[in-house]
Amino acid sequence: MAEEKKGRALATKAAASIPKFVRGNLAATIKAKEEGKKVAYAYIADGQDEIMRAMDIVPAWGESFAGVCAAKRDAEKYLQKAESDNFSRSLCTYATCTIGFDMIRSELGVDIVPDAPWGGMGRPDMILGSAQLLCDPRFKWPQATQHYLRDVPIFVGAMYYPPFDPKLNHHEQEKFYVKYCTEELRECVKFCEKHTGKKMDWDRLAEIVELSDKTWDLFIDTYELRKAIPTPMDTGDAMNTMVPLTFNLGTQEAYDFYKQLYDELQEKVKNKEGVVEPEKYRLIWAAGLPSWFALGDFQYFNSKGATFPVEVTYRGCEKIERLELPKTSDPLEHIAWRWVRYWTHWYDKARKRPGSLPKVERIIEYIEEYKCDGVVFHSAFSCRSWHAGIIHQAETLKKVYKEIPILILEGDIVDISSYNEADTHNRIDAFIEAVDAYKSRMG
Amino acid sequence: MAFFLGIDVGSGWTKAAICEDNELKSYAIVPSGGDYKKAAKEATNLALKKLNLSVKDIKCTVATGYGATMADFANDVISDISCHAKGISVLFSNVRTVIDIGAQFTRAITIDNDGRIINFIMNEKCAGGSGKFLQVTARILHVNIEELGRLSLESKKPVEFTTACAVFAESEAISRISEGARPEDIVAGIHKAMASKIMTLVTRVGMNPDYAVTGGGGKDIGLVKAIDNELRSKAYIPYEPQITAALGAAIFASSK
Numbered sequence: 001m002a003e004e005k006k007g008r009a010l011a012t013k014a015a016a017s018i019p020k021f022v023r024g025n026l027a028a029t030i031k032a033k034e035e036g037k038k039v040a041y042a043y044i045a046d047g048q049d050e051i052m053r054a055m056d057i058v059p060a061w062g063e064s065f066a067g068v069c070a071a072k073r074d075a076e077k078y079l080q081k082a083e084s085d086n087f088s089r090s091l092c093t094y095a096t097c098t099i100g101f102d103m104i105r106s107e108l109g110v111d112i113v114p115d116a117p118w119g120g121m122g123r124p125d126m127i128l129g130s131a132q133l134l135c136d137p138r139f140k141w142p143q144a145t146q147h148y149l150r151d152v153p154i155f156v157g158a159m160y161y162p163p164f165d166p167k168l169n170h171h172e173q174e175k176f177y178v179k180y181c182t183e184e185l186r187e188c189v190k191f192c193e194k195h196t197g198k199k200m201d202w203d204r205l206a207e208i209v210e211l212s213d214k215t216w217d218l219f220i221d222t223y224e225l226r227k228a229i230p231t232p233m234d235t236g237d238a239m240n241t242m243v244p245l246t247f248n249l250g251t252q253e254a255y256d257f258y259k260q261l262y263d264e265l266q267e268k269v270k271n272k273e274g275v276v277e278p279e280k281y282r283l284i285w286a287a288g289l290p291s292w293f294a295l296g297d298f299q300y301f302n303s304k305g306a307t308f309p310v311e312v313t314y315r316g317c318e319k320i321e322r323l324e325l326p327k328t329s330d331p332l333e334h335i336a337w338r339w340v341r342y343w344t345h346w347y348d349k350a351r352k353r354p355g356s357l358p359k360v361e362r363i364i365e366y367i368e369e370y371k372c373d374g375v376v377f378h379s380a381f382s383c384r385s386w387h388a389g390i391i392h393q394a395e396t397l398k399k400v401y402k403e404i405p406i407l408i409l410e411g412d413i414v415d416i417s418s419y420n421e422a423d424t425h426n427r428i429d430a431f432i433e434a435v436d437a438y439k440s441r442m443g
Numbered sequence: 444m445a446f447f448l449g450i451d452v453g454s455g456w457t458k459a460a461i462c463e464d465n466e467l468k469s470y471a472i473v474p475s476g477g478d479y480k481k482a483a484k485e486a487t488n489l490a491l492k493k494l495n496l497s498v499k500d501i502k503c504t505v506a507t508g509y510g511a512t513m514a515d516f517a518n519d520v521i522s523d524i525s526c527h528a529k530g531i532s533v534l535f536s537n538v539r540t541v542i543d544i545g546a547q548f549t550r551a552i553t554i555d556n557d558g559r560i561i562n563f564i565m566n567e568k569c570a571g572g573s574g575k576f577l578q579v580t581a582r583i584l585h586v587n588i589e590e591l592g593r594l595s596l597e598s599k600k601p602v603e604f605t606t607a608c609a610v611f612a613e614s615e616a617i618s619r620i621s622e623g624a625r626p627e628d629i630v631a632g633i634h635k636a637m638a639s640k641i642m643t644l645v646t647r648v649g650m651n652p653d654y655a656v657t658g659g660g661g662k663d664i665g666l667v668k669a670i671d672n673e674l675r676s677k678a679y680i681p682y683e684p685q686i687t688a689a690l691g692a693a694i695f696a697s698s699k
Contacts, residue, residue: 391647395647403561405561406562408564422509423548426509426522426523426524427565429521429524429525430522430523430524430525430560430563431563433521433524433559433560434559434560434562434563437557437560437561438561441559
């Protein structure tokens with residue numbers, strides 16, 4: 001997402017160019033006023049990226065800014081500010097970080113918050129929330145933000161997808177969910193039209209959606225090059241290279257970035273250039289957002305001869321053909337299908353393996369395809385929606401798959417007070433020794 | 444004759460073990476204090492002195508523990524989890540689950556036939572199941588930590604603690620003292636709460652009937668009994684549980 005204060009070695013040139021991307025995104029929210037554009041507070045994986053792009057709304061991504069604050073180890077002032085207004089420290093620290101930031105903006109009565117990392121986010125003209133990740137802050141975060149930005153209109157949509165139940169055939173329910181999501185997106189368009197005073201250009205939206213599909217495909221083609229042994233890029237880089245997909249979807253820049261990364265990885269594969277030499281252990285980052293203030297831990301893994309050729313986190317797309325999307329001329333319906341199928345396309349596989357779960361099937365698929373020897377999860381205490389299920393996933397993986405070494409790291413995304421470097425490194429040391437023993441037992 | 448040194452620089456205590464032919468010949472335990480480097484040297488010198496040896500007689504040294512890197516004279520550093528696993532496999536070859544109760548951390552480790560880690564789990568950022576809990580208890584009862592085990596065994600009616608959190612348990616224990624609860628019943632209650640917390644770690648990592656308790660916690664007979672009751676089995680306890688990781692480190696050193 002962002003570079004740390006202390007330089008962190010990255011395997012690829014493309015990843016090293018990401019801070020420029022992130023800075024550019026933040027700068028765009030500041031410059032928008034001069035350019036007569038509207039700024040919207042936006043939240044990742046909201047399904048609304050393409051609507052914003054088609055309507056020239058500049059997204060200000062809360063998670064991205066909070067990640068920058070964390071990586072620069074400059075989030076504490078915002079977390080404390082939020083805490084001073086009774087936001088518990090155990091709430092999502094992405095949310096509390098940006099809420100604290102807006103509290104300061106509100107108190108100072110300014111548009112641009114002074115001393116903010118990389119200039120901060122510009123004052124929004126609207127808030128476009130999306131609660132589809134079934135995460136409580138995704139409902140409450142935008143509303144709490146509005147408490148400090150009283151004049152800013154808010155829209156919170158919800159892009160639900162069918163829950164997994166091995167006894168239920170989700171295919172029967174998908175159409176209902178897609179209809180619901182499409183309606184939510186249509187409401188979002190109406191909201192944006194009202195607050196920008198512009199009408200949606202549907203042809204332009206269709207072009208942007210088509211470009212997004214191409215970007216999804218290219219992203220997967222690029223990341224699948226990491227199956228090579230030695231892997232040319234690991235999760236340490238991927239926590240950077242996810243930026244264009246996550247925060248710039250539907251733009252030519254995002255597509256071009258992955259083309260550049262694809263070429264670079266292809267060259268590395270050709271030259272058998274790996275992240276570490278020799279590559280002794282291949283691991284999967286199976287779930288969990290990283291500690292943005294401790295991205296150097298990926299290098300600690302590397303120093304032990306371990307790499308992560310694959311991660312679930314921020315791989316928020318799939319090859320379009322694998323999703324078997326029904327044809328539609330409505331770009332909003334297409335976005336909805338793409339969203340729902342992205343989640344459900346592991347369901348059939350999970351149903352075939354008794355006791356399994358879609359998330360576990362996904363991990364198994366990656367372990368097999370990327371030839372992984374061990375599994376690492378990161379449990380960030382303030383992100384309940386994702387991290388609450390990690391132990392269950394780990395237990396299920398062992399039960400339905402095999403006794404593969406698993407490490408559950410503990411920390412947070414933004415709150416550095418949750419982090420203990422010596423303890424984390426101690427766990428990594430022991431885990432690597434366990435992986436080594438596992439490999440020798442497996443021959 | 445070749446001697447091998449294992450040095451375990453823990454957050455509370457520093458332990459040195461010297462082996463010859465995979466057999467423990469000497470050991471020493473000193474408080475780590477605020478200078479891990481000094482503690483590592485002190486423990487090493489004490490262990491050497493018992494055998495009338497000097498540093499030159501040591502062929503290889505492996506350091507482990509929280510402050511392992513402070514033992515800058517070591518040839519290698521290996522995690523204390525691996526060292527506990529290795530140490531216990533030398534002492535009790537049938538043991539497959541190790542519970543290490545250190546000053547700051549409690550770990551449950553499952554090991555294979557060769558004393559290598561299969562799986563491990565540590566207590567979270569919580570002192571609830573660790574030696575810290577015992578230190579807090581000893582302080583509020585004004586007894587030596589070494590006396591807790593004996594006291595606990597005298598209990599007739601252990602106090603039921605509503606929390607396994609060391610911080611809340613402290614205030615709860617103080618309330619119980621003011622209500623007239625006997626010290627032995629408070630200690631037994633604390634042991635029970637710790638055992639329950641440790642039980643959750645063991646359940647997650649995988650319980651084997653042959654298990655051992657290592658670390659300083661292994662010296663507390665009251666705690667070990669509470670763990671035995673929870674796990675419905677009897678723990679193997681090393682002659683000196685606190686030096687298990689140092690012993691494992693010395694064994695690793697001999698294979699270098």
